[in-house]
Amino acid sequence: MNEIVFLVENDPEGGYTARALGESIFTQADDIETLREMLRDAVRCHFPDEQNRPKVIRYNRKT
Secondary structure (H helix, E strand, C coil): CCEEEEEEEECCCCCEEEEECCCCCEEEECCHHHHHHHHHHHHHHHCCCHHHCCCEEEEEECC
């Protein structure tokens, strides 16, 4: 896998949520910059073997 895609949505309680398409990864944060850091961390945790880890993390923000 070279790329992983997340769907980012506004959280009704404030901030943002992100859910990976095709993988069981979910994270949330108060702002977009923190969410980007959380996405990278979640991908590292979900794919501990660097050789199998996606090289590109893409997110689509749903408005």
